[in-house]
Amino acid sequence: MRKAFHEELDRVAETLVEMTHLASSAMNRATTALLDADIHLADSVIAADAEIDALRADLDLLSFDLLARQQPVATDLRVIVTSMRMSSDLERMGDLARHVAKVARLRYPASAVPAELRSTILQMGHVAERIVEKAGSVIAARDLEAAQQIERDDDAMDDLHRELFARVTDPSWRHGTEAAIDITLVGRYYERFADHAVSVGHRVIWLVTGEFDPASEGSHEDAEDGATVGA
């Protein structure tokens, strides 16, 4: 009984890690689709989001079932509660990759990204991939050191987001309102993607240390406010 239970908990963790890989792949392909105006790639990202959603639904059913059947306490209970929260973060990250792909689709055959912003968006894509892969390692290994590194990646994302805002709101901007709106939304999608990875890191910290972190949600995602101020 207990052995089967711990195998089920392992399966929960493996599914979460699989979700991080899917979210990473989705954001990688969405970034390429956006930069290269690749509509087939964009469509593949949009279609693949259903897979992440399905994993999340499976995981939530399994978690609820484990709570009901096993009546876990202490660490096991924390694992299940945390997993339900992390599945929500990872599902949302999949949505955000899909949103980026939809902007790519919308502007096809043009690219939504003006040439001088390609490098910034490419870097945001790289940070997004890195941060979600790191979240996967944190989930798999409960590595608090790696959880801290996620914060630094998020700082890097905030800097890139700020840079993007500064460019879009600069008086020298020559690409019109529609392009500015696309870049504003895309920038927010990348930034929120990183925020959810930060949440995953905080949840693992809670899992390991038992310390609730009231700052784990919301408060780290104000980059766009500062960005607009600074612009």
Next chain:
Amino acid sequence: MRKAFHEELDRVAETLVEMTHLASSAMNRATTALLDADIHLADSVIAADAEIDALRADLDLLSFDLLARQQPVATDLRVIVTSMRMSSDLERMGDLARHVAKVARLRYPASAVPAELRSTILQMGHVAERIVEKAGSVIAARDLEAAQQIERDDDAMDDLHRELFARVTDPSWRHGTEAAIDITLVGRYYERFADHAVSVGHRVIWLVTGEFDPASEGSHEDAEDGATVGA
């Protein structure tokens, strides 16, 4: 023991309803602050968000504690799991009101909203207030009829959001890129606010009927894509 437990469950529901009132008041005041460029009101919204965050942290601790101590099953278990999810939605709604207030603050002493969009933003504020108050009634009374009405309010919000987008991306737009970006972000904040109310409605439906709704997250929030297409 059981009596105390059900009193604690009642307290959970009361706290959630209190969070809906706080989120409603926050979005009401944020809308006024935005339209009237009222920096004191904006600051009061920004400061008050800590109260919603604190209620959410309390609620999550209480919920976890109830799971650990009471080992609930069936409906009681569903109530607690659902409450943890709803507290997350409501906390996020508070964040979104704070984001609107921050845009108001940023553009002070000007208003971020051009005269011809005031009526649309005002209506979005009204729908936001109405939808979160309805979410509160749904939580308090487990009223499935009201839960369905939330969907219609969300449709009304999507229509207003689409209208906003059409205006901002219209060739006749005369207010420049920065104003367009402000309106784009503000529009997204209102729309996401309504999405979280929809999630609350879906969670109560699950609570009452036991039916998982895989479409309850993410998929209803694509209005801005269609809006941009339609523009």
